Amino acid sequence: FKAEWAAELPGDEPLTVYWSGDDWLDMCRGPHLPSTGKLDPNAFKLTRVSGAYWRGDQNNAMLSRIYGTGWLNKKQLDAHMTRLEEAAKRDHRKLGNEMDLFHLQAEAHGSVFWHPKGYLIWRELEAYMRRAIDGAGYREVKTPQVMDARQWEQSGHWGKYRENMFVIPDEVPNVDDEGPVISGEADWMALKPMNCPAHVLIFRQGLKSYRDLPMRLYENGCCHRNEPHGALHGLMRVRQFTQDDAHIFCREDQIVDEVQAFCELADRVYKHFGFTYSIKLALRPEKRFGTEEMWDMAESELRAAVVRAGLATEEYGWEELPGEGAFYAPKLEWHLTDAIGRTWQVGTIQSDRVLPERLDANYVGEDGEKHRPVMLHRAIFGSYERFIGIQIGHFAGRLPVWLAPVQAVVATIVSDADD
Incomplete structure (x- = not known):
């Protein structure tokens, strides 16, 4: 099987072969330790075996996939296995079923069926977040689930994100014995994968003055993203989800203050739920919209806000991540640490000058001129x-x-009380 892979490599691609002992050779990338004698034989454990078709094709041979883990010593291995056992006990899918909170099934891949008890949790969180954002000066909105493809083209999502969007024809299809038939002239629409373009359209309604800013628009926005079936995982990775999403439209001189205020709001929320967290700055990716000057400004503003909020410290795990930003903006990321030490990326804030430009958002400044x-x-x-x-x-x-x-x-506590 490896020979088949090797035959597909470019002619100038190097191949490496490693051996162990006298008779075991393996074609692999490496590098490896010079001797297996440097390894602790008690620090390895095979965890499970499963079957897999060669190259994921059921027409190919069935192979055995062996899973294992290796550590420097047995103490580290034991600690890792304990974490795995604890994680299995805390699996939200298992507990969600036992507590009758929700379920998922094949008829709605990646979408959650919330049971009464689970939806009570949802509603309590929704009420909590509404209280938090009302106190921070946000105004709640609601936007459409489906928008014309031309809108997504203008925003840039059609070109950059189309493979992750659910696209539908803007017509009633003809139905025959083989199923629905779409005409070749149909316009296309898409379920929204994110809320931001719709919030820009709300901002654009009516003339805006510099006195109206900052404008903070909030939405519990239901979004759909066409994630591969194999990537779906319980509540952690779904196709239909609801964001506690907001967009703040502000002037250049308000950016750092607004980002700092958000950092402080997020800090209060996470600590209220008993989480510790680390904060990261995701910098410009290789493929991006906008000028270098715009990216320089956006990154420096986010950095300055974190410093002013007192979060750019070792205590908060402050770190900068080159190449990890969105295609339209750098972002701050909040990574929560749970009770058994796992980290989860949750909150974000992004400073974006690209989308207002692409969707022609503007306001009238103090000088009487239009500004983005x-x-x-x-x-x-x-x-x-x-x-x-x-x-x-x-x-x-x-x-x-x-x-x-x-x-x-x-x-x-006594049988006499059962009646």
């Missing part, structure tokens, strides 16, 4: 589904009383 607002994309939970999944695992199903769907149960 800067658009700050931000979320704290990230998505309700993912945040609920993280909490179920973090608390091992024993949610705080205020969030628990069943807060008290009357239990009998």
Whole structure:
């Protein structure tokens, strides 16, 4: 099988072969230790075996896939295995089923069926977040699920993100015995994978003055993304999800203040739920919109806000990540640490000058001229589904009383009380 792979490599691609002992040779990338004698034989463990078709094609041979883990010593191995056992006990899919919170099934790949108890958790989180954003000066909006493809072309998502969008024809299809038939002249629409273009369209309604800024628009926005079936994972990776999404339209001189205020709001929320976190600055990717000057400004503004908020420290795991930003903006990321040390990326804020330009958003400045607002994309939970999944695992199903769907149960202690 490796020979088949090797035959497909370019002629100038080097091949390396390693051997162990006298008779074991393997074509692999390496590098490896000079001797297996340098390894602790008690620091390895095979964990499971499964079957897999060669190259994922069921017409090919069935192979055995062997999973294992290796560490420097047995103490590290034992600690890792303990973490795996604890993670299995805290699996949100298992607990969600046992607690009758939600389920998923093949008839709706990547979409969640919320049961009454699970939806109580959702509604409590929604109410909590509304109180938080109302106090921070946001105004709630609601936008359409489906928009014309031309809108997504203008925003840049059609070219950069189309493979992850659910696209539908803007017509009633003819139906024959073989299924629906679409005409070749049909216009196309798409379920929204994100809320930001629609929020720009709200901002554009009516004349805006510099006195109207900052304008903070918030939406519990339901989005759809066409994730591959194999990438779906419980509540953590879904196709239909709801974001606690907001966009702040502001002037250049307001950016650092607004980002700092968001950092402080996110800090209060995460600590209220009992999480510690680290904060990262994701810098410009290789493929991006906008000028270098725009990216320089956006990155420096986010960096300055974190410094002013007192979060650019070792205590908060401050780190800069080259190449990890979105195609239209750099972003700050919040990574929560749960009860067993796992990290989860949740909240973000992005400083974006590209989308207001592409969608022609403007306001009238103090000088009477038109200016582009800067658009700050931000979320704290990230998505309700993912945040609920993280909490179920973090608390091992024993949610705080205020969030628990069943807060008290009357239990009998003697049989005479059963009646």
